Amino acid sequence: MAVARTVVVKAVNAGLWSLQRSRSRSLQQAQTVRALSAIMSPPSKAVVYEHHGPPDSVTRLIELSPVEVKENQVCVKMLASPINPSDINRIEGVYPVRPQVPAVGGYEGVGEVYSVGSAVTGLSAGDLVIPSPPSSGTWQTYVVKDQDMWHKISKDSPIEYAATVTVNPLTALRMLEDFVTLNSGDSIVQNGATSIVGQCVIQLARFRGIHSINIIRDRAGSDEVKERLKALGADEVFTESQLEVKNVKGLLSNIPEPTLGFNCIGGNAASLVLKFLRQGGTMVTYGGMSKKPITVSTSLFIFKDLSLRGFWLQKWLSADKAKECRDMVDYLLCLAQEGKLKYEMELVPFDNFRTALDKALGKLGSQPKQVIKF
Amino acid sequence: MAVARTVVVKAVNAGLWSLQRSRSRSLQQAQTVRALSAIMSPPSKAVVYEHHGPPDSVTRLIELSPVEVKENQVCVKMLASPINPSDINRIEGVYPVRPQVPAVGGYEGVGEVYSVGSAVTGLSAGDLVIPSPPSSGTWQTYVVKDQDMWHKISKDSPIEYAATVTVNPLTALRMLEDFVTLNSGDSIVQNGATSIVGQCVIQLARFRGIHSINIIRDRAGSDEVKERLKALGADEVFTESQLEVKNVKGLLSNIPEPTLGFNCIGGNAASLVLKFLRQGGTMVTYGGMSKKPITVSTSLFIFKDLSLRGFWLQKWLSADKAKECRDMVDYLLCLAQEGKLKYEMELVPFDNFRTALDKALGKLGSQPKQVIKF
Numbered sequence: 001m002a003v004a005r006t007v008v009v010k011a012v013n014a015g016l017w018s019l020q021r022s023r024s025r026s027l028q029q030a031q032t033v034r035a036l037s038a039i040m041s042p043p044s045k046a047v048v049y050e051h052h053g054p055p056d057s058v059t060r061l062i063e064l065s066p067v068e069v070k071e072n073q074v075c076v077k078m079l080a081s082p083i084n085p086s087d088i089n090r091i092e093g094v095y096p097v098r099p100q101v102p103a104v105g106g107y108e109g110v111g112e113v114y115s116v117g118s119a120v121t122g123l124s125a126g127d128l129v130i131p132s133p134p135s136s137g138t139w140q141t142y143v144v145k146d147q148d149m150w151h152k153i154s155k156d157s158p159i160e161y162a163a164t165v166t167v168n169p170l171t172a173l174r175m176l177e178d179f180v181t182l183n184s185g186d187s188i189v190q191n192g193a194t195s196i197v198g199q200c201v202i203q204l205a206r207f208r209g210i211h212s213i214n215i216i217r218d219r220a221g222s223d224e225v226k227e228r229l230k231a232l233g234a235d236e237v238f239t240e241s242q243l244e245v246k247n248v249k250g251l252l253s254n255i256p257e258p259t260l261g262f263n264c265i266g267g268n269a270a271s272l273v274l275k276f277l278r279q280g281g282t283m284v285t286y287g288g289m290s291k292k293p294i295t296v297s298t299s300l301f302i303f304k305d306l307s308l309r310g311f312w313l314q315k316w317l318s319a320d321k322a323k324e325c326r327d328m329v330d331y332l333l334c335l336a337q338e339g340k341l342k343y344e345m346e347l348v349p350f351d352n353f354r355t356a357l358d359k360a361l362g363k364l365g366s367q368p369k370q371v372i373k374f
Numbered sequence: 375m376a377v378a379r380t381v382v383v384k385a386v387n388a389g390l391w392s393l394q395r396s397r398s399r400s401l402q403q404a405q406t407v408r409a410l411s412a413i414m415s416p417p418s419k420a421v422v423y424e425h426h427g428p429p430d431s432v433t434r435l436i437e438l439s440p441v442e443v444k445e446n447q448v449c450v451k452m453l454a455s456p457i458n459p460s461d462i463n464r465i466e467g468v469y470p471v472r473p474q475v476p477a478v479g480g481y482e483g484v485g486e487v488y489s490v491g492s493a494v495t496g497l498s499a500g501d502l503v504i505p506s507p508p509s510s511g512t513w514q515t516y517v518v519k520d521q522d523m524w525h526k527i528s529k530d531s532p533i534e535y536a537a538t539v540t541v542n543p544l545t546a547l548r549m550l551e552d553f554v555t556l557n558s559g560d561s562i563v564q565n566g567a568t569s570i571v572g573q574c575v576i577q578l579a580r581f582r583g584i585h586s587i588n589i590i591r592d593r594a595g596s597d598e599v600k601e602r603l604k605a606l607g608a609d610e611v612f613t614e615s616q617l618e619v620k621n622v623k624g625l626l627s628n629i630p631e632p633t634l635g636f637n638c639i640g641g642n643a644a645s646l647v648l649k650f651l652r653q654g655g656t657m658v659t660y661g662g663m664s665k666k667p668i669t670v671s672t673s674l675f676i677f678k679d680l681s682l683r684g685f686w687l688q689k690w691l692s693a694d695k696a697k698e699c700r701d702m703v704d705y706l707l708c709l710a711q712e713g714k715l716k717y718e719m720e721l722v723p724f725d726n727f728r729t730a731l732d733k734a735l736g737k738l739g740s741q742p743k744q745v746i747k748f
Contacts, residue, residue, distance in 0.1 A: 096677045266672050288672030295669045298640050298662025301684025303470045308682040310675025 039115055040066040041075045046140030047105045047353060052093025056357055059091065059105060067144055071119040074147050076129055080163035080347070081109030081138040083360035083370045085287065090136070097314060099136040106139030106372075110153075110162035120147045127152050132326050133317035134166045141350070141374050151326045153333055160345050160371050161336035164196065168369075169332045169341065170325070171286060171313050172200035176208070179282050179309060180260040184209030187255045189276040190262035191215040191269040192289060193229055193237065196369055199343040201262060206233035207340070211255045215240060215272050219366070232342070240272060248275045260284070267292030279304055286311040344368040413443040413489055416451075420514030421727060424476045426467025430731055433465065433479060441518050445493040448521050450503055454537035454721070455483030455512040456745045457734035459661065464510070471688060473510040480513030480746075484527075484536035494521045501526050506700050507691035508540045515724070515748050525700045527707055534719050534745050535710035538570065542743075543706045543715065544699070545660060545687050546574035550582070553656050553683060554634040558583030561629050563650040564636035565589040565643040566663060567603055567611065570743055573717040575636060580607035581714070585629045589614060589646050593740070606716070614646060622649045634658070641666030653678055660685040718742040 043066050049058045069075045087107055089095040113127040123129065132151035137143060153162055175197075176182065188205055192198050193214035202212045214229055214237045216222060226237040235255055242251070249257055257278035263270040264287030273283050274296065283306065285294065300306045316325055335341035346368045348356040356370040417440050423432045443449045461481055463469040487501040497503065506525035511517060527536055549571075550556065562579055566572050567588035579586045588603055588611045590596060600611040609629055616625070623631055631652035637644040638661030647657050648670065657680065659668065674680045690699055709715035720742045722730040730744040 285672055285675040287676075293669050293671045294675070295667050296682070297667045298659055298684075301659040301668070301682065302661075302686045303684075305684055305686065307684075308670070308675065310672075310677075310679055310681075312676045312679065 039069040039075070039117065041069055041115070041142045041144050042066060042077075044140045044142040045350065046137075048102055049091050049105060050102045052091065052098075052101065055088050055091040055105075056354075056361060056363075059357070061353060064104075064140065069115055069117050069144050071117040072147055073117045073144050074113055074120055074123055074129070074150055075115045075142055075144045076111035076150065077114040078109055078111040078138060078141055078143055078374045080159050080371050080373050081106045082164045082167075082345070083356060083372065084108070084167050085289075085360075086167065087139075088360065104137035104140050107136055108134040108164065108166045109138035110157075110159055111143065113150075114142065116147070123147055123150060123152060128155050128157060128162065129153065130162055130166065130329070132166060132329060133319070133322055139353075139372065151329065153330065154337065156337055157333045158336055159373075160347055161341075162333060163371055164345065164369065165329050165332050165336070166317075166325075167313060168196035168343075169200045169204075169336075170316065170328055171311065172197045172204055173328055173332065174313070174316055175262055175284055175286065175311050176201065176204055176210070176260075178311070179284055182208065182210050182260065185211075185256070186260075187211035187213060187235070187258040188260045188262065189213040189215070189258040189273050190264075191273055192262075192264035192287065193234065194225060194366075195264060195287075196343045196345075197262075197264065197286065199229070199232055200341065202229060202232045202234045203335075203341050211235040211258075213252065213255065213258060213276060214238070215243065215269060217269075240269060243272045243275065248272070257281075262286060263294070265289045265292075266294050270294040271296075274300060274306065277304070277306055280306070282307040282309060284309050284311050345371045347371050347373045350374050413449070413491065414440040415443055415449040415489070415516045415518050416440060418514045418516040419724065420511075421479045422476055423465050423479060426465065426472075426475065429462050429465040429479075430728075430735060430737075433731070435727060438478075438514065443489055443491050443518050445491040446521055447491045447518050448487055448494055448497055448503070448524050449489045449516055449518045450485035450524065451488040452483055452485040452512060452515055452517055452748045454533050454745050454747050455480045456538045456541075456719070456743055457730060458482070458541050458743075459663075459734075460541065461513075462734065478511035478514050481510055482508040482538065482540045483512035484531075484533055485517065487524075488516065490521070497521055497524060497526060502529050502531060502536065503527065504536055504540065504703070506540060506703060507693070507696055513727075513746065525703065527704065528711065530711055531707045532710055533747075534721055535715075536707060537745055538719065538743065539703050539706050539710070540691075540699075541687060542570035542717075543574045543578075543710075544690065544702055545685065546571045546578055547702055547706065548687065548690055549636055549658055549660065549685050550575065550578055550584070550634075552685070553658055556582065556584050556634065559585075559630070560634075561585035561587060561609070561632040562634045562636065563587040563589070563632040563647050564638075565647055566636075566638040566661065567608065568599060568740075569638060569661075570717045570719075571636075571638065571660065573603070573606055574715065576603060576606045576608045577709075577715050585609040585632075587626065587629065587632060587650055588612070589617065589643060591643075614643060617646045617649065622646070631655075636660060637668070638663055639666075640664045640668055644668045645670075648674060648680065651678075651680055654680070656681040656683060658683050658685050719745045721745050721747045724748045 044064045046064050047059050090098045110130050113125050129150040205212045212234050214234045218239045218241045222239050229237050259281050261273040261277050261283040263273050263285045266288040267290045359367040360370045418438045420438050421433050464472045484504050487499050503524040576586045586608050588608045592613045592615045596613050603611045633655050635647040635651050635657040637647050637659045640662040641664045733741040734744045
């Protein structure tokens with residue numbers, strides 16, 4: 001983190017000053033009122049953005065001053081946090097729900113309780129916790145939040161899975177539940193099968209006896225990718241070009257036509273999902289990696305009776321769903337701990353954040369999920 | 375019908391010979407077995423097609439020989455039958471459900487009972503009936519079907535509405551029921567508002583206190599069209615070009631954002647329906663008059679939570695829904711009889727079928743629904 005101090009100076013001179021000033025002011029107040037009794041967080045190294053824009057130009061790595069840990073608050077030393085596409089969209093300012101700037105990046109992660117306020121019960125130093133529902137500001141070394149915001153997880157949870165469980169695996173779990181009643185023996189089809197959601201869909205479907213038909217991009221090494229996905233439990237894996245045939249269903253051996261499809265790409269890759277769906281099937285869009293729209297013929301709606309829906313995890317992250325959300329996280333972490341749910345990630349030291357960001361932005365070709373390790 | 379006899383000769387020499395032969399054979403058999411007791415239909419003038427293809431070149435007007443009216447059958451003298459887009463698609467061979475060729479055109483209509491078989495109860499000469507569920511072969515002067523296929527309607531039913539009630543008005547009625555629970559004060563949006571379905575949607579919505587936002591094409595006389603639709607009960611009518619603004623919802627005065635939209639056009643006209651829909655809204659496609667697909671951005675699915683569905687009346691025309699279907703037809707005909715449900719039609723003598731077909735094919739510009747009067 002060689003550039004950190006320089007950046008701090010620049011940042012303080014810019015809009016971040018107000019953020020730091022409010023921290024300082026609350027610190028002064030706390031000191032006045034509670035004198036020596038106030039518990040303070042350590043200073044925190046954070047990835048901050050003052051304006052919305054391209055993440056590689058608007059983010060700065062700075063050090064934030066200590067803040068008070070109030071009586072019902074918990075200070076957590078962050079251990080790991082991923083760079084998700086939605087984190088990038090939040091920084092770009094194109095995400096419908098986004099924190100006010102200046103803001104610290106990141107939305108999910110895992111940490112260890114560092115200190116607790118005097119009124120905190122149920123959490124103590126050393127506990128492994130995740131923010132649940134997830135919330136902004138996980139790309140920093142110390143996070144202070146109300147105790148209710150933290151969910152204590154098993155100390156045996158694998159750190160990288162705990163850091164990433166709330167966004168992508170939960171999306172896969174919900175999408176298999178929220179749209180169509182699937183029974184053992186049914187099948188689903190998805191594009192973007194190498195994404196974390198895609199890998200989780202394969203495995204979670206498999207546990208329930210549901211077959212998966214998977215579509216991947218044409219690229220060097222696609223045979224190897226196919227084998228990897230099949231090792232996770234994929235029944236069929238096709239590259240897009242393999243599906244440029246009239247009757248894609250003729251390619252399926254002993255798998256029923258899928259009643260549910262997932263699309264995270266758009267454009268032609270979405271049309272390929274539609275091609276597989278059975279009469280009355282549903283395609284759920286949860287991402288648009290190609291930035292291309294979805295185009296559908298009239299007859300697919302009228303005569304094939306297809307439904308097109310969308311999935312946004314946000315509706316599962318509201319306060320009234322907190323209990324359900326935590327139960328699902330525990331279930332998924334349990335699977336991960338047992339080695340039954342796995343996906344590719346690259347753990348990256350915080351000092352290499354810039355490179356991790358470039359990889360997450362796709363500037364260095366196809367890369368596994370980038371997870372910052374603090 | 376000056377050309378009828380010539381066409382008969384040609385048709386008998388072609389594929390239609392088999393159709394006529396089977397009628398002749400059954401006639402001979404009937405004559406042998408039941409001698410003079412057999413009731414025969416009159417000869418029937420019919421619009422027949424031997425091959426699928428462009429309706430204006432593959433259809434022929436011919437005279438079919440008399441057929442036996444069996445003991446449980448009813449011979450109906452047809453009074454009127456419309457040319458619907460789905461009739462055209464059936465002849466073209468692009469409709470998923472189509473009769474085997476050679477076939478008589480037409481799918482719905484109204485007629486008067488001409489004669490009944492010896493075992494028929496509940497229907498007698500002079501009764502007004504419609505085929506319900508509708509079935510192929512209504513473009514002819516005499517139709518013989520089993521008694522169960524005919525639904526007796528009030529003798530006071532307006533003929534042109536009885537002829538057209540089962541396809542378009544029923545579509546409007548079902549689409550307002552089958553997708554979203556609408557309450558009084560809610561609103562819907564639709565394109566193709568001048569179609570019969572469109573006009574029925576406006577009126578049926580109005581009866582339930584539901585506002586309608588209507589989109590029409592830009593064309594000469596659009597102000598007059600707007601007034602006509604408003605006279606039917608439309609709350610708002612916009613031409614497509616009026617909606618080329620960022621915030622279409624700003625154009626609405628005192629109408630809530632619609633939760634349900636209907637699309638029968640595709641392309642840009644479908645996108646305009648989507649623009650109006652509220653968060654979580656549903657667009658139902660029931661036609662594709664522009665022959666252009668529907669294009670939707672990823673974010674409309676994910677963040678606006680829109681659902682895209684399709685409607686095909688066919689599912690309401692199965693034997694197990696016959697009772698419900700007839701009840702709805704009675705309801706709609708009652709409204710028509712009271713002048714509460716109306717739409718534009720042009721009644722055309724059967725002799726002018728060719729011109730009516732050209733109009734229905736759009737070869738003579740925008741025209742009202744063509745209804746053949748026998």
